[in-house]
Amino acid sequence: MNILVTGSKGFIGKNLIAELKNRNYISIQEYSRDTDPALLNEYCKNADFVFHLAGVNRPKDQSEFMDGNYGFTSTLLETLKKYQNNCPVMISSSVQANLENPYGISKRAGEDLLFQYSNQTGAKALVYRFPNVFGKWCKPNYNSAIATFCHNIANGLPINVNDPNVKMNLVYIDDVVEELINALNCNESKVDDFCEVPVVHTISLGEIVDLIYSFKQSREERTIPDMSNSFSKSLYSTYLSYLPEDQFSYELKMNVDNRGSFTEFIKTPERGQVSVNISKPGITKGNHWHHTKNEKFLVVSGHGVIRFRKIDSSEVIEYFVSGKRLEVVDIPTGYTHNIENLGDTDMVTIMWANELFDPEKPDTYYLEV
Template structure:
């Protein structure tokens, strides 16, 4: 199948083409502003499906709205008709087509061209009236508040929110791409004359800003956002894509002494805490027990032994552990326990606890194994 994508270098186009290639759609005609215009004729002759994503969002003069959103659509359809190519066409329109502003009028005019083309040729057309789209590769400080907020917060630049109570209707780029590929495979979500991306997120501008700032502070707090919330998960992925190139990494606070070190890595509200423990050769750590707090130990480098004793018994249990054979050892409640490095190099242990450390209620009681 030969696929023509106009607006190939734009936000939606880049994401769509990347996923088409992931799915082994290898014959893709990529048309953008920098493409030799003469190639459009050849592409329109050969295409088996057209994703018409090209358009104008922020022109220098408002007259360019009609030229870009109506004029180029007219040119595209004319060339398809010249070659008697009635392949399906998908156009990315906007919910603003319902409005009477210059942008909305130009998008509505483009839609009407498609519907008239369908009557003339019998071609299948998919008209998507899209709300605000967010995700990676969207141009900040252009026409997306989410992209602008993510970029500015990540780069420690100020943002301006006139009315935080404004309700936003948002679709995520991956959901858009998935729906577009469904249309390619004749499984579009069609409602009346129009098609829609089925997953729409409704959230206020203020809530979006609060989330983005929480993502920034999560590095200092060593926390992870609530990934069980679909929108938060998608917005966090979007935010990370705007990190400055020299800010991908961040330091952790290492608690170092003569025995080694202990470093908190990740904390979550409902899934506990992950830490990294490094023990020097011959060092034993632990010798304590918990009422309710429980842990999992995973030695990833070095060799050692984890010992247990029920606090009211004399029997000692030993589990020998090594980075050569990864295995998780659960630390049950009511057992005092320790971990000893038996090797001649540092032993590295990943430790998970079901809650993060609360100095006011540590639930940790010293007792030798």
């Protein structure tokens, strides 16, 4: 299948092409402002599907709206018509096509042109009126508030929010790409004459800004956002893509003593926390029990033994553990427990606890196993 993508170097185009290649679509004709215009004839002659993503949204002069959003669409469709190529054509429009501003008028003109072309030739027309699209590779300080906020906050630059109560309708780039590939496979989501991305997020500017600042703070607090919320998950992925390249890493506080170290890695209010425990050879750690706090231990390097004793029993239970055989050991409530390094090298254990440590209520009681 020959797939023509106009606007191939733009935000949506780059993401779409990357995923098409991931899915083994190998015959992709990429057309951008830098492409030799003469190639448009060859591409239109051979295309089996057209993703028309090229357009103008921030011109130096308003007349460029019609040239870019109507004029090039006309050229594209006339070239397809010249070669009697009635393949499906998808066009990237905007919700602003409903508005009487120069950008909206130019987008609506492009839509009308495609509908007329479809009526004349029988070619399938797929018109998407996208709301604000956000995600990786979107140019900041251009035409996307999300890209600008993520970039500026990640880089310690100021942002400007005129009205935090303004509601935004947003679609995530991965959802857009998924829908476009569905359209390629004749499985588009369509209402009347227009196609649409099924997942639209409605959220205020103020909420967006608060979330992004919380992402920045999370690296200092060793927390991660709520991944069960699809918008928060998508926005967090977007934010990380704007981190300065010399700031991908951040240090953790290691609590070190002669027994080894204990380091908190990730904290989540609703899913507990993950820590890394390093025990020196011959060292035993623990000898305590919990009422409600429960844990999971996973030794990933070295070998040792985890011992348990129910607090009202004299029977000791032993689980021998090793990084050579990854095995999760649950630490039930009501059992005092310890972990001893039986090797001659450091033993490294990943530890998960169901709750964050609260010094005011640690739920940890000393008792020898």
